[in-house]
Structure formats: C-alpha cells, structure tokens
Amino acid sequence: MIICRCEEVTYKQLTETAEKYKCASRELKLRTRAGMGYCGGRTCRTMVDNIAHSFNGNERDCAQLTLKYQPPIRPISFGDLGDVKK
Amino acid sequence: MSKVIIIGAGPAGLSAAITIAENGLEVLVLDEYMIAGGRLLGQLYEEPNGNWWNGIKESKQLYEKALDLGVKIQLHTAVSNLEKIDSSWVIYTATETYYTSHLLLATGATEAPLPIPGWTLPGVMSVGAAQVMTNVHRVKPGNRGVIIGVNVLSSAIAMELQLAGVQVACITLPKMSLVTKESGNPMNVMNSLLHVSHMAPSAFVKFGSKLMKIEFMKKMGITFFPKNGVKMWDIPIMLRKAVIEIYGDNEVEGVTMATISPTGEVIPGTEEKVQADFVCIAGGLYPLAELAAVAGCPFYHIEELGGYVPLHNERMETALEGLYVAGNITGIEGAKVAASQGVAAGLSIVHNNGTSNQEQNIKKAIQDIEHTRDNAFIQFHPAVKEGKQKLQHYWEEHLNTVKDMVGN
Amino acid sequence: MTKRIIDHPILGKLDDTDIISFTFNNKEYRGLKNESLAAALLANGVRTLRSHEESGAPRGIYCNIGHCFECRVTVDGQQGVRACLTPIKENMVVTSNEKLLTTVRDWRPENE
Numbered sequence: 001m002i003i004c005r006c007e008e009v010t011y012k013q014l015t016e017t018a019e020k021y022k023c024a025s026r027e028l029k030l031r032t033r034a035g036m037g038y039c040g041g042r043t044c045r046t047m048v049d050n051i052a053h054s055f056n057g058n059e060r061d062c063a064q065l066t067l068k069y070q071p072p073i074r075p076i077s078f079g080d081l082g083d084v085k086k
Numbered sequence: 087m088s089k090v091i092i093i094g095a096g097p098a099g100l101s102a103a104i105t106i107a108e109n110g111l112e113v114l115v116l117d118e119y120m121i122a123g124g125r126l127l128g129q130l131y132e133e134p135n136g137n138w139w140n141g142i143k144e145s146k147q148l149y150e151k152a153l154d155l156g157v158k159i160q161l162h163t164a165v166s167n168l169e170k171i172d173s174s175w176v177i178y179t180a181t182e183t184y185y186t187s188h189l190l191l192a193t194g195a196t197e198a199p200l201p202i203p204g205w206t207l208p209g210v211m212s213v214g215a216a217q218v219m220t221n222v223h224r225v226k227p228g229n230r231g232v233i234i235g236v237n238v239l240s241s242a243i244a245m246e247l248q249l250a251g252v253q254v255a256c257i258t259l260p261k262m263s264l265v266t267k268e269s270g271n272p273m274n275v276m277n278s279l280l281h282v283s284h285m286a287p288s289a290f291v292k293f294g295s296k297l298m299k300i301e302f303m304k305k306m307g308i309t310f311f312p313k314n315g316v317k318m319w320d321i322p323i324m325l326r327k328a329v330i331e332i333y334g335d336n337e338v339e340g341v342t343m344a345t346i347s348p349t350g351e352v353i354p355g356t357e358e359k360v361q362a363d364f365v366c367i368a369g370g371l372y373p374l375a376e377l378a379a380v381a382g383c384p385f386y387h388i389e390e391l392g393g394y395v396p397l398h399n400e401r402m403e404t405a406l407e408g409l410y411v412a413g414n415i416t417g418i419e420g421a422k423v424a425a426s427q428g429v430a431a432g433l434s435i436v437h438n439n440g441t442s443n444q445e446q447n448i449k450k451a452i453q454d455i456e457h458t459r460d461n462a463f464i465q466f467h468p469a470v471k472e473g474k475q476k477l478q479h480y481w482e483e484h485l486n487t488v489k490d491m492v493g494n
Numbered sequence: 495m496t497k498r499i500i501d502h503p504i505l506g507k508l509d510d511t512d513i514i515s516f517t518f519n520n521k522e523y524r525g526l527k528n529e530s531l532a533a534a535l536l537a538n539g540v541r542t543l544r545s546h547e548e549s550g551a552p553r554g555i556y557c558n559i560g561h562c563f564e565c566r567v568t569v570d571g572q573q574g575v576r577a578c579l580t581p582i583k584e585n586m587v588v589t590s591n592e593k594l595l596t597t598v599r600d601w602r603p604e605n606e
Contacts, residue, residue: 001203003265005556005564008549011201015264038574039563043556046198046372046393047265054264064386065394069379071167072178074118075563075574080180118560120530120579125559130504138504162579164560196561208541208554215558215578223533224499224508250499336552337541374561 003051004044006037014048018055025052025067040073090435091116091177091186093165093377096124097421098413098428099192100148105432107155109441114184115157116177118164121222122149124194125414126421128217130246133463142222144421168381175381175408187408188435191377192428195392195414198369200235200260200269202341203331205367209338213368217243220250228364232341233257234329235368236275238466243366244321255362256315258324258343262350269369271350272311272325278468313345328352332365341365371418371466381409386480390473391417392466399481400452402431403438410435417473418466419459426451426458497537516586518567531577531588532558532565543567543577543590550593566591 001011009032017023017031025048028034034048035041041048045067052066072081090106092099095117103113121127123145131139152159167178168189175189197212204210209228211219213235216227230253233240244254262270269275315322324343330352331342345356372393379385383396383404398404398411412431413424430451437444459470467473500508512527518535525534532555535543542552543565556564558578565577568589577588 001201001263002206003201005206005553005562008546008551011263011265038566039561040376042196042374042376043199043562046369047201050265050267064384065379069376071380073376073380074164074166074180076166076180077574118579120528120581140504142505197557206546206551206553208543208552211555212557212562215555218558219533219536219555220499221505223529224502224505225533225537226497226499227536249504250502337554 003047004032004034004037004041006039006043007033007035009034009044011051014051015055018051022056023052024056025049028052029067035067038075040070040075041067089113089186089439090188090190091175091184092190092192093117093177094124094192094194094413094415095119095122095149095159095161096192096194096413096424097126097144097148098194098415098424098431099124099190100145100152101425101428102190102192102412102432102435103152103157103159103428104148104155105429106435107152107157109432109436109444111436111439111441113152113157114186115152115159116163116165116179116184117159117161120161121145122159122161125214126424128214128221128243128246129421130221130249131242131463139463141421148425165377168377170381170406170408173408188410188439189408190402190410190412190431190435191375191381191396191415192411192413192424192431193374193377193415194424195371195418196374197367198372198393200266200367200369201263202234202260202329202365202367204334204338205332205365207332207334207338208336209334209363210332210365210367213240213243213366214371216364216366217246220247220252224250226250226252227366228338228362229253230255230362231364231366232329232360232362233366233368234260234341235269235366235370236279236323236325237269237368237370238464239370240366240368241318241323242464243368245319248319248321254321255360256322256324256327257368258315259328259346259350260367261328261330261344261352262346266369270328272346272348276311276325329365330357333359338363338365371414373415373417375411375415378404378409378411378415381406383409384484386477388417388473388476390467390469391477395477397477397480397484400430400455400478401434401448402427403434405484408438417470417477419470420462420464420466423455423458423462426455430455497539514582514584516582516584516588518588519590525582527584528581531567531569531580531582531586534582535577545590545593547591547594 089112092115126141129141177184260266315324340361378396412427433444541554556562560579569575
C-alpha cells in the first residue's frame with residue numbers, strides 16, 4: 001500500500017523504518033523519501049507524522065510542529081527561480 | 087505597490103479584502119485557482135429554513151463586491167515562498183515578487199488522505215475533488231462511486247452527488263491501519279456521528295435520530311449496527327464494513343469490502359466485491375498553513391481545530407508583526423465563520439496600519455465570529471470552542487514569554 | 495453518453511454551447527471554453543493523465559484543486575502544469591508525462 005504517492009513509498013517501508021529507528025517524523029521522511037516528492041508532502045504529511053508518532057513516544061506529546069515546511073512550497077522551475085527571461 | 091496583500095480568495099480572504107477596501111486601503115488578493123471562492127465554491131446544501139446555500143452564488147457575490155470596491159484579484163497565481171526583509175513581507179510567485187507591510191494568509195484547508203491498497207488508480211479522488219467536479223465543473227466524477235470515510239464532509243458531499251444524479255453505492259470505513267486509526271474504528275466513528283446528530287443539523291437528523299432513538303445502541307456501541315448499513319438519502323452508511331482494496335487494471339473497477347468487528351478488525355471470509363467506476367477518499371480537512379510555517383510562525387497541534395494551527399489571537403494577528411490569518415488556516419469550520427474571521431482580520435489591518443481607529447469595530451467583529459460559530463449549521467468538530475480556548479491559552483503564554491524577554 | 499451534468503435541480507442548466515477543441519496525446523477532444531483541462535478530459539471519459547516517472551503506474555486527478563500535483567501534464571510545451579486548475583483554450587496541445595527511460599537507482603534497503 002502506497003503512502004507517499006509522489007515517491008511511491010509504501011506503508012511497509014515506513015512502518016519498518018519507524019519501528020527500527022523509533023525516529024522523529026523528519027528522520028522518517030529523510031530515511032524513506034516520503035514527503036520529498038513533487039507535491040512537497042502536502043498529501044502524505046499527516047500519514048508520515050502518524051506512523052512516526054506510533055513508534056516514537058516522545059514526539060506524540062509535543063504540541064508543536066514535528067514535520068518542517070520548507071520553501072518553495074510549490075514547484076518552481078530553475079528558469080523562473082533564476083529570473084531567466086525566455 | 088499595493089498596501090495590503092491577501093493570499094487566498096476564499097470566503098475569509100474576500101471578506102477581508104472587502105472590509106479593507108471599504109476603509110480606503112488598496113488590496114491585492116492572490117489565489118492559485120482559476121475561480122475565486124476557494125472551498126466555498128463547491129458547497130451546496132439546504133439550510134434549516136429551506137433556503138439553499140449555493141457556494142457558487144455566494145462566491146460570485148463576494149468576488150464582485152470586492153471588484154466593485156477596487157480590490158485587485160489575481161487568480162492563477164501560486165505563492166511559492168515568503169520572507170520578512172526589514173519591515174516588509176516579501177511574497178514570491180513564479181513570475182513576480184510582491185512587498186507589503188500587512189499580509190493576510192487565508193489559505194484555507196486541505197484534505198487528509200486515508201490510504202487503501204489501490205488508491206493511486208485513476209478514478210480514486212479526494213471527496214472534495216468529486217464535489218468540485220460535480221458542482222463547479224458540472225462533470226460527473228463517475229456513474230457509481232464508493233465513499234471511504236464517514237464524517238460530516240463526506241456525508242454532505244454524498245448528498246450533493248446524489249442530487250446531481252451520481253449514484254453513491256455506499257459510504258463506508260477504510261481498513262484500519264496506523265494511519266487511518268480513528269477513521270477505521272466503527273466505535274469511534276459512531277461516537278463522532280452521535281456528537282454531530284446531537285447538534286442536529288438537518289442533514290443528519292434522519293440518520294442521527296434513527297440511531298439516537300435506539301437507546302441500547304449507545305450502550306452496546308456498534309455491535310448491533312446493521313451489517314448493510316443505515317440509509318441516509320437512500321445511501322447506505324456502513325459502519326461495520328471497510329474497504330480493504332480498490333481494484334482495477336488501469337483505472338477503478340470496484341472495491342473489495344469486508345465486514346469488520348466493532349473495533350475495526352477484518353473478519354476473514356467476509357470479503358465481497360462492489361463495482362464502482364470512482365472512489366472518494368474522505369479523511370477530513372486540516373488547516374493548510376505551510377506559508378505561515380515558512381514565515382516562521384509558532385505552531386500548535388490542536389485536535390479540535392483539525393491539526394496544526396499557527397499561533398494567533400482573537401484579532402487574527404499572528405505572533406509575527408504584520409502577519410495575519412483568517413479562515414480555515416486557523417481551524418476547520420464553515421464558510422460563514424471563515425468570512426466573519428476575514429472581517430476581523432481586515433479591521434485589525436486597517437487599525438494597525440493607522441488608517442483609522444477600529445477598536446470598537448474589532449470588538450464587535452470578534453463577537454460576530456462567536457455568534458456565527460454558535461449558530462453554525464455545520465460544525466466539523468463538536469469541541470471547536472474548546473480548541474479556540476486552548477489556542478488563546480497558548481497565546482497568553484506567548485505574551486508572557488515575550489514580556490519576560492523584554493523585562494530581562 | 496455525456497458525463498456532463500446539464501440539468502441540475504438546484505444549480506440550474508449548464509451552458510454547454512461554447513465548445514472548443516484541444517488535443518491530448520495527439521487525439522482531438524472537445525470541451526467547454528475556460529473549463530479546467532481535468533474537467534474537459536473527464537467529460538470525455540479520460541481518467542489517466544500521466545504515468546508515474548519511475549513505476550509507470552497510471553495516475554489521474556486526486557485533489558482537483560492544485561494541492562497534490564497528481565494531474566500534472568505538459569501544456570503547449572510547458573511541463574508540470576496542473577490540469578485541475580488550467581482552463582482549456584482553443585487548439586491547446588496537451589501531452590502526458592510518461593515513465594522515464596532510465597529509472598533512478600533503487601536505494602531502498604531491500605534492494606541493496
């Protein structure tokens with residue numbers, strides 16, 4: 001079962017990684033690439049968070065943001081980014 | 087350079103724009119969609135007084151009123167980043183950079199998914215996607231669909247699909263997993279529905295009261311819930327079945343369902359196939375606050391508000407100077423609450439800009455939000471008010487921290 | 495059989511008179527002027543908008559409001575355009591993104 005649609009990261013990969021490392025959401029993301037694809041994790045972030053929290057007690061109590069947002073939040077071409085005029 | 091910039095042309099963003107323009111300031115609204123209105127566009131339901139709430143009409147009215155007041159609304163414009171340089175907020179889009187000292191984030195909500203094996207097949211879409219296809223674009227998402235996820239949003243949209251002549255085979259649960267958790271547990275789902283029926287918005291009266299009348303059901307939980315569901319507008323709501331797979335070669339052909347125990351365990355041997363040419367995933371909404379995060383706002387996870395929300399006060403000011411929030415970015419509620427928050431945010435901006443003293447109007451606008459909330463037809467979370475109180479508490483904590491820092 | 499909802503009990507009748515044509519993967523389709531590309535294709539019975547770059551699995555619209563990027567296609571030579579929020583224009587040329595010829599090295603532990 002796919003969790004991250006962009007990178008095709010599966011539920012099995014995520015739960016096994018989370019179980020092995022008992023890591024924070026961010027580490028789970030970096031280890032599996034879940035949430036690092038085209039959409040920027042907008043679709044799967046709640047699921048990646050939930051899986052990490054299921055295996056990692058520390059983070060669950062934390063009211064604050066566990067999975068960082070990073071710009072650009074929408075894909076942007078290098079041409080636009082570098083202000084290259086066509 | 088426009089004085090005020092608003093990101094998001096939904097009910098909150100447009101209401102704020104109108105309020106600000108009425109007070110004589112220039113406003114620019116940015117939105118990435120092709121039509122103004124945000125999630126309001128798709129909404130269509132009958133209010134208790136018999137009037138239909140038509141999101142397209144409501145959106146159009148807000149949009150035209152804003153335009154009449156001279157508000158600039160730029161659609162097809164996605165914001166990719168923002169940052170504060172000196173005392174200006176800098177907003178980046180693919181082609182332009184904008185500067186403002188007062189920035190309102192009204193980016194609304196996004197849908198949480200419920201993963202099911204096969205959910206990447208074409209024909210599987212979020213329930214909101216089906217709503218927009220049906221009501222805004224007037225194209226059927228398919229002829230016969232299955233909706234996975236039983237909640238306020240999915241029930242309302244099921245009714246809208248039915249209204250447009252799209253058959254909904256059933257609304258049912260997802261197979262339980264670490265990700266679907268509460269949404270896959272019949273007992274939890276039923277309890278949350280009882281909360282809703284208790285408030286008795288008419289959409290739920292038939293379904294909810296049916297359950298409420300059967301007193302023992304509450305005591306025995308979900309054990310005696312009919313296997314083939316309870317019908318609402320002729321759509322079976324199945325709390326004792328779950329979709330365990332969506333199948334099809336290159337697109338959706340149907341789903342495999344199974345009977346589940348009151349705690350959500352699949353009962354082996356009960357699998358059956360249900361044909362469908364589309365499937366909706368209804369995991370509920372959560373605040374879309376990525377721009378507030380990028381800007382550096384502190385965040386708090388508040389279940390009653392739908393997830394992580396940027397810290398803000400009743401005046402819709404965030405902890406960062408010149409940055410405001412309104413609408414579903416502050417918690418999942420209906421469009422009318424969002425609009426009233428937009429008015430409050432707009433007044434705060436006018437006041438803070440020094441244009442005119444709005445102290446009295448802001449107080450009234452804050453009361454209006456409360457009033458709108460109390461009279462809301464659809465409430466997504468029964469304890470939204472507690473959620474708001476928690477946030478207010480975090481805000482006071484934040485103020486004390488700031489005071490301490492200044493004191494030292 | 496049309497997939498459009500022409501008559502709606504509350505929303506009224508749909509104006510479906512302003513028809514334009516566009517191509518998707520070299521096939522000509524008709525749609526309503528200014529409707530979204532995703533809506534126009536769905537009205538023509540087209541659900542698959544692209545293939546996943548690595549696995550080649552078919553994908554279609556998911557969120558329909560620009561959040562998920564699952565419906566990205568190439569429009570008049572520009573890649574990564576979201577079909578759900580792009581209005582169709584007369585003679586628009588739209589193509590799918592296909593599976594890439596050379597996949598990236600699979601780095602997952604079970605494939606080491």
